[in-house]
Amino acid sequence: MLTKGESSQKPSYRPSSKQKKDALWEKSKPTYAWKPSIDYRIHPEWYQVGKGEQGVLICQPYKSEILPHWRFRTPKIAKISAESIFALFKTYLEKDDFVGADMARKYLQMGYTRARRYANHKGGRKYDPASGEELPLNGEDQNKVESAQIFYQVWRKAEADPRYAERKKAWKAKYG
Numbered sequence: 001m002l003t004k005g006e007s008s009q010k011p012s013y014r015p016s017s018k019q020k021k022d023a024l025w026e027k028s029k030p031t032y033a034w035k036p037s038i039d040y041r042i043h044p045e046w047y048q049v050g051k052g053e054q055g056v057l058i059c060q061p062y063k064s065e066i067l068p069h070w071r072f073r074t075p076k077i078a079k080i081s082a083e084s085i086f087a088l089f090k091t092y093l094e095k096d097d098f099v100g101a102d103m104a105r106k107y108l109q110m111g112y113t114r115a116r117r118y119a120n121h122k123g124g125r126k127y128d129p130a131s132g133e134e135l136p137l138n139g140e141d142q143n144k145v146e147s148a149q150i151f152y153q154v155w156r157k158a159e160a161d162p163r164y165a166e167r168k169k170a171w172k173a174k175y176g
Contacts, residue, residue: 017132017133017134019132033048033050033054033055034047034048034050034054034055034058034059035058036058036060038059038060039060039061040059040060040061040062040099041061041062041097041099041100044097044098044099045175047059047099047102047175048175048176049102049168049171049172052106052109052113053106053109053110053113054106055103055106056103056106056107056110059099059103062099062100062103062104063103065088065100066085066088066103066104066107067107069081069084069085069088069107070085070107070110070111072111072114072115072118072144072147072148072151073143073147074143074147075143075146075147075150077147078111078115078146078147078148078150078151079150081111081151082108082111082150082151082153082154083154085104085107085108085111085154086104086108086154086157086158088100088104089101089104089105089108089158089161089164092104093161093163093164093167096167098167098168098170098171101158101164101167102164102168102171104158105155105158105159105164108151108154108155108158109151109155111147111148111150111151111154111155112148112151112152112155113148115144115145115147115148115151116144116145116148118141118144119140119141119142119144119145119147119148120137120138120140121135121137121138122138122141
């Protein structure tokens with residue numbers, strides 16, 4: 001039964017894939033594995049490896065230690081950034097700090113993925129802010145392509161480190 005002012009036609013508005021993703025995030029946020037209130041150096045047992053870059057902008061104190069080094073605007077900046085983050089990665093491994101090493105690895109991966117996004121979408125904007133629809137690719141920014149490649153090579157180097165692989169396997173066996 002329609003009330004005054006309602007139409008029997010279906011609304012023409014359809015949420016975009018990004019809007020659906022945002023709504024899903026709001027629903028799942030309370031059960032999200034990473035919490036900004038946890039100090040993962042004090043409570044490493046609460047850290048989860050997760051998929052890809054999950055938790056990278058949340059897990060403290062690692063976010064505060066690594067994020068200031070994370071830059072990719074030009075290949076020169078990306079090279080300095082990737083080398084700095086890789087040095088932190090090695091330091092964490094030497095201190096037997098798997099959480100720190102995994103977070104550094106995630107920042108290297110994020111350097112690659114974000115530089116690729118900026119290479120494909122001017123200004124890094126992948127979705128239209130009004131409609132939420134994915135914007136078309138608009139050519140490639142060669143600086144960002146080169147920056148992405150720099151991060152990709154260092155990220156793969158980190159992933160291939162036998163000490164990291166061993167600690168990651170042990171971590172997953174112990175904590176899931």
